[in-house]
Amino acid sequence: MMNSIGRRRVAAFGLALTTAACGSGGTTGEGEQVSHIKRAETPKSEFNAEEIEATLDALVAELNEGALEPMQMAILLKEIGGFFTPITTGANRAMGELGVTGNVLGANGQGAVAQGEQIEQAVADGAEGIGVSPFGEATAAGINEAIDSGVPVVTLDTDANGSKRSIYVGTISASAGVTAGETLLALLPPAPGTVVIHGAGDPFWVDGMNRMQGARGVLEGAGYKIVVRPIDWSPQGELADVEAMRAQIETADPPVVGLLGLHNVSYRCAMATEAAGATELPVVAFDYEPKTVEYMRRGLIKATHAQRQYYAGYLVPYILYGIKMIGLDATRAIFAPRISDESRLNVGLDVVPWDKVDEYNTFLDSIGVTQ
Structure with missing residues (x-):
């Protein structure tokens, strides 16, 4: 502000x-x-x-x-x-x-x-x-x-x-996804491990899917398993996203080693680490929303990508x-x-x-x- x-x-x-x-x-x-x-x-x-x-x-x-x-x-x-x-x-x-x-x-x-x-x-x-x-x-x-x-x-x-x-x-969405993937990659322990990506789930959302594929390519290329939580844009979407990513953190095999959000509600990734009691996991976000900044000030989001x-x-x-x-x-x-x-x-x-x-x-x- x-x-x-x-x-x-x-x-x-x-x-x-x-x-x-x-x-x-x-x-x-x-x-x-x-x-x-x-x-x-x-x-x-x-x-x-x-x-x-x-x-x-x-x-x-x-x-x-x-x-x-x-x-x-x-x-x-x-x-x-x-x-x-x-x-x-x-x-x-x-x-x-x-x-x-x-x-x-x-x-x-x-x-x-x-x-x-x-x-x-x-x-x-x-x-x-x-x-x-x-x-x-x-x-x-x-x-x-x-x-x-x-x-x-x-x-x-x-x-x-x-x-x-x-x-x-x-x-450029694909390029932005690559940059975001590289930012998280620098914070991860060596593979193997699972990375949760919070991003596009609709194939008709071309820019969202291009951003997703750019990030995914970087992380899979480095040997990590990717699980995707498609963003829920409904009025109840925040609760649904946090609960879904909490479950992914708790059950993924190999264990989750980091989370990457690719759109303006990326702060939900940090909320999921709190819900899972796993705030040590590195979270990288996208855009510069007030909630994202709040979680950055708390050290629960390690970096974001401002357009x-x-x-x-x-x-x-x-x-x-x-x-x-x-x-x-x-x-x-x-x-x-x-x-x-x-x-x-x-x-x-x-x-x-x-x-x-x-x-x-x-x-x-x-x-x-x-x-």
């Missing part, structure tokens, strides 16, 4: 950003065209995404070589608030630095239909680029219509693989502006070290050890992010 000192620091950082935006590329809020993009300096931290920062600087340098133009864009998210708060912060900050005009909008709980209407409206209003966090393939038709009308679309957080979108920006929502939101306006000014191929070339499959830009993860919670909170405060 952000304390009062953090809020004052963020307010000062925000003022600096506003000042920078008024002297940056594109147009100001009043439509006055200016000639130079200047990114506000990100406060230094061990959690800085240095490769992303360096790549953005390279893009800005390329853009500043030419004449800059005004641009209108729209960033359309599933919702405003919660998980999407850091995305909103990043997107607004980038648009301010670029001096472009545009809005960040949520679908207001109305789903893919409302989002499709928002895409259509953005095109009608003159958007020259759209960033969207799509409701999967259900949003693909709207994305394709925008692209067919000449408006490039970048997806973020979730993808619509079947669409014509230019680039996806966010977490970089802020960077996903921050990158999209820069990519859209790059596409307009230097073209899609040139923009992709600059980001090539982080792009897989020619079109998926991996923002990576922050691996946060249990004893670095305060340092990570300080980093989040410094960039104006709460999660």
Whole structure:
């Protein structure tokens, strides 16, 4: 949580950003065209995404070589608030630095239909680029219509693989699973042993299954037996998950040597070790939920993997502006070290050890992010 000192620091950082935006590329809020993009300096931290920062600087340098133009864009998210708060912060900050005009909008709980209407409206209003966090393939038709009308679309957080979108920006699930598996592996005793994975159980949940397979491959490759507890998302799911994993801890053969949670309810793994009286087992989690942080402070979760929502939101306006000014191929070339499959830009993860919670909170405060 952000304390009062953090809020004052963020307010000062925000003022600096506003000042920078008024002297940056594109147009100001009043439509006055200016000639130079200047990114506000990100406060230094061990959690800085240095490769992303360096790549953005390279893009800005390329853009500043030419004449800059005004641009209108729209960033359309599933919702405003919660998980999407850091995305909103990043997107607004980038648009301010670029001096472009545009809005960040949520679908207001109305789903893919409302989002499709928002895409259509953005095109009608003159958007020259759209960033969207799509409701999967259900949003693909709207994305394709925008692209067919000449408006490039970048997806973020979730993808619509079947669409014509230019680039996806966010977490790559299989890669994230590998990272999580490697984090737990470093904490385990030598094989043999059983690892409990708390993750996807629905084969239609592609990202969840990809994350699961990435982690599973690392741990099975190291000689461990894997047992999976599919996440129960029902209102009674927490109790059911804890009881099921408690039973796995008590009955597994060979004995359980660690637990890995791959989604935002990963803290249930720590609850299961408490229920089984086995709090010595290492638990590794995913996302940065308040309950996860609580168990980290108690030493019952040894590390978690925080998705970089802020960077996903921050990158999209820069990519859209790059596409307009230097073209899609040139923009992709600059980001090539982080792009897989020619079109998926991996923002990576922050691996946060249990004893670095305060340092990570300080980093989040410094960039104006709460999660």
